[in-house]
Amino acid sequence: MTVFLGGCNLEVLSPKGDVGMQEKSLILIATGLMLLVVVPVIFMTLFFAWRYRASNTKATYAPKWSHSTAIEAVVWTIPCIIIAILATITWRTTHDLDPYKPLQAQAKPITVQVVATDWKWVFIYPDYGVASVNELAFPANVPVNFQITSDSVMNAFFIPQLGSQIYAMAGMETKLHLIANEPGSYAGLSSNYSGAGFSDMHFTAIATSQQGFQDWINKAKASQLNLDDQSYHALAQPSEKVPVTYYANVKPGLFDSIIAQYMGDMKMDKIGSEPAQANAIPSHNDHAKAAE
Numbered sequence: 001m002t003v004f005l006g007g008c009n010l011e012v013l014s015p016k017g018d019v020g021m022q023e024k025s026l027i028l029i030a031t032g033l034m035l036l037v038v039v040p041v042i043f044m045t046l047f048f049a050w051r052y053r054a055s056n057t058k059a060t061y062a063p064k065w066s067h068s069t070a071i072e073a074v075v076w077t078i079p080c081i082i083i084a085i086l087a088t089i090t091w092r093t094t095h096d097l098d099p100y101k102p103l104q105a106q107a108k109p110i111t112v113q114v115v116a117t118d119w120k121w122v123f124i125y126p127d128y129g130v131a132s133v134n135e136l137a138f139p140a141n142v143p144v145n146f147q148i149t150s151d152s153v154m155n156a157f158f159i160p161q162l163g164s165q166i167y168a169m170a171g172m173e174t175k176l177h178l179i180a181n182e183p184g185s186y187a188g189l190s191s192n193y194s195g196a197g198f199s200d201m202h203f204t205a206i207a208t209s210q211q212g213f214q215d216w217i218n219k220a221k222a223s224q225l226n227l228d229d230q231s232y233h234a235l236a237q238p239s240e241k242v243p244v245t246y247y248a249n250v251k252p253g254l255f256d257s258i259i260a261q262y263m264g265d266m267k268m269d270k271i272g273s274e275p276a277q278a279n280a281i282p283s284h285n286d287h288a289k290a291a292e
Helices: 018-051 069-096 210-221 229-235 254-260 263-273 284-291
Strands: 110-117 120-125 130-133 135-139 144-150 155-158 166-168 174-178 184-190 202-208 245-247
Touching: 018 069, 110 135, 110 155, 110 166, 110 254, 120 135, 120 229, 130 135, 130 210, 135 210, 144 155, 144 166, 144 254, 166 174, 202 210, 210 245, 229 254
Parallel strands: 110 144, 135 202
Antiparallel strands: 110 120, 120 130, 130 245, 144 174, 155 166, 155 184, 184 202
């Protein structure tokens, strides 16, 4: 096991954020409850094979035995209790750890808009007017409200040590709320296969002090690059192992325009999929549009 697990970082079990800590507790509790069934079953399987082996003439041989009320009560009652406990825990944590649910904290949250492209991550800070590629920074102990989309195929935004993952999909905006309880650099990645450059689609999430975050913003503002429609179009082209890049100015509404470019295609697909209605009666709106 040491050899096979030697390459595992087990970052999910080393959380550095409130959401990640709650998820770790959920994993351990669920695993412990399930082991209440798994461990006895493994033990009894080995014990019965040894106890009732052909060479053991002292073991009771009862070929006509078919029912035991006591055994039936045990094998049904215990799993039902475990399932009931797991169901209760799952119900509560599903609501408590809802990715769309804002985190409660005294500090004012910051907003980061995330765009998954082939094969890099673009982070836009609408409140600061800057952007970065493959590097994410935010203050520790401050909630981060992520707005996430994709300008390509589906990806999954994931910082294992901070908590939940959420999918990034073209033409859609998903949300995620995370917080880091202590400063540090945490690995981020796409956890959904998205093509040839998927294995290098990583980024660094830097949780720092308020002053450290402001220094990072100032470093981004000192860049000579701007992120407008033209430069973004070039950035969004498929490329691998893209170095960390900063943009001093970002076109207002760029994130929304990235989502909106797919909305027309979706509407056309929906219209094309609807069967034509013969002899349909025109509505009042149809007459009004015709008059216009």
